[in-house]
Amino acid sequence: MSRPPVSPKPLTGGKVLAMLIAFFGVIFSVNMVMMRLAIQTMPGTDVDSAYTASLAYEKEIVTAHDQNARNWKVDAHIERGPDGGATLRVEARDNDGKPMSGLKFQGRFERPTDRRADQPVEMAEMGIGIYRGNAAMIAAGQWDLVIEGVAAGKRMFLSKNRVVLN
Structure with missing residues (x-):
């Protein structure tokens, strides 16, 4: 009876933890970059207060x-x-x-x-x-x-x- 080949580097809990941290680290980093770019390019609101704008509408x-x-x-x-x-x-x-x-x-x-x-x-x-x-x-x-x-x-x-x- 033959044994299945043994992997030279077994998958351990520490390796799985490192892969999860790396994966979510990349996701978090990309989200932060995209959020920063979106905030920098946003021109702002059209009016500061919709309520005040609606009051001026009749005039x-x-x-x-x-x-x-x-x-x-x-x-x-x-x-x-x-x-x-x-x-x-x-x-x-x-x-x-x-x-x-x-x-x-x-x-x-x-x-x-x-x-x-x-x-x-x-x-x-x-x-x-x-x-x-x-x-x-x-x-x-x-x-x-x-x-x-x-x-x-x-x-x-x-x-x-x-x-x-x-």
Whole structure:
């Protein structure tokens, strides 16, 4: 009768324990790396408090109705520069088609996927009803162009449009 071959290194309890610790150590390490990467790349919340945002909703509806009643025509044009910057030109006309002067317009390029990439555009009045501002180094891709017009400390105009920059 022949005996089964004997393994040169028998499997002991210590070896099994070491394999289990190594296995779960690798799993734990990978989870920690993935969690750290996820936290670093998370842009954060859209609003800090949903409750506060919901309270402001009624005011936004009234402001939007007032803006529609004014019937202003505000046209925006974006011109890309060779250095990667963008020039934003806004032309504002009232209900009768007359250029509007004395407003303070602000623009903002907002990245739909990452608020950290948002870039404000300070605008100055270059002529009657014509406002212009520059933004340096705007990456190509989809952006939300937000234009706000303020008069006497009150927001009179708000527009948000999706644009694609090449």
